[in-house]
Amino acid sequence: MPDSKRYLHLEAIKRISRLDLRAKHVVEGFLSGMHRSPFFGQSIEFRQHREYAPGDDLRHVDWKVWARQDRLTIKQYEEDTNMRVNLLVDVSNSMKYGRGVFNKFDYAATLATSLAWLVLKQQDAVGCMTFDESVCSRTPTSSKKMQLNKIVQTLESASPKRKTDLSSIFSDAAETFPRRGIMIVISDLFGDVQSTLKGLRLLRQRGHDVLVLHVLDEDELEFPFSGSSRFSDLESDTKLNCNPKALRDGYLEAINEFLAEVRRGCARASIDYAMVRTTDPMDAALAQFLSRRMARK
Incomplete structure (x- = not known):
């Protein structure tokens, strides 16, 4: 594992406006502390x-x-030595949330591009699918030099605006990418948990290796609000005026139950799962997730 002092500060990454250069910066920071290339394995x-x-x-x-x-x-x-990796990136409205350096979508897009950069560096093939309640865009799997540019264009043109329907998306992905490979889901996973897990299990049943990067904002995990507040649901028209302190204990109980249910469901289906906060250094998030994965291979 890289030394913690070598992790890149999010503020420094944010200053790099181009997504491809930002990803290259993240991956180089990640690789600097690795002792061997983080191959995903063979297909x-x-x-x-x-x-x-x-x-x-x-x-x-x-x-x-x-x-x-x-x-x-x-x-x-x-x-088949040419591994096929497909990135499934959530671009639903809830991904717009964030009060830190990055909102969830910016963080997810940078992680996705970093993974694409890493896969192509290994001379393997990568594709990308963005989604909300339906598929927004598809970039077919390829290992060609221009593939990173295509994925960057896909992610930079995404505009989170609708709600999520994860179960139907994973069913669509199973049909879109019939050849066995790795499916990397990058999402906040907000929606019906059982439907989400059903969709993830379908990908496993089709023979895919499934990885989940569960991206959440610090506010969603800690609920630090105080004073009279008005909350708006980003995926509906629902609004709530309340005193956050009165809701905090119930909210934290609900979010922890949600996280535990997702973790258990992924573990039972042999799905690699990691929850990442938008305050986590991106190279650290990649290092911790992929190092654990390599240790199991």
Whole structure:
């Protein structure tokens, strides 16, 4: 892991206006403390079936074939060294929130571009899909030199304005990217938790490796407000006039329950999950997340 003193300050990153240069700055800061290249791993493609033989690993038995034909077969796979990584970036209205250096969308877009830069540096393929309640844009997966520019253009042209429907988005992504690869979801995950987890499980069932970067603002986690306030729901017309101190305990209980439910659901589905705050140095967030992932490989 990089020394904490080497992490880049968010204010310094914010001063770099171009998203591609900002991402390059983040990734170079991240790589400076890594001892080896953070490869995501190789892609695995199904090739064929063969008859089961005593001693074969039961994890590779195709139980669907057994149920239909009453015979044991083993699924065989082949490795594809060109890993396909697809970034699913939330551009719904709630992502506009933020009182710090970055709002959630700016932070998410910079993380997404940094990951794209990193994947392309490894000569692997990366694509991007932005979404709110429907798919807003798609950048097909590619490892070509101009791919980073295409992803940057996609993210820079995004304008958060609608609500989120994560379940339908993940279903759409499963159809859009049928070849197995890595799906990296970057979102605040606000919406019905069970529907969200159902969508994430669908991606896993289709054979994808799923990573979730759960981006939240410090205010959403700490609820530091005081005095008479008016709160507006960014994804509806709902407004609430209240004394925040009277709501704080109930709010914190609800947000912690929400986070715990998301973590448990991801763990049960073998989905890599990390919650990141928009106050976290971006190179630190990448280092901590990908270092844990490398340690498990």
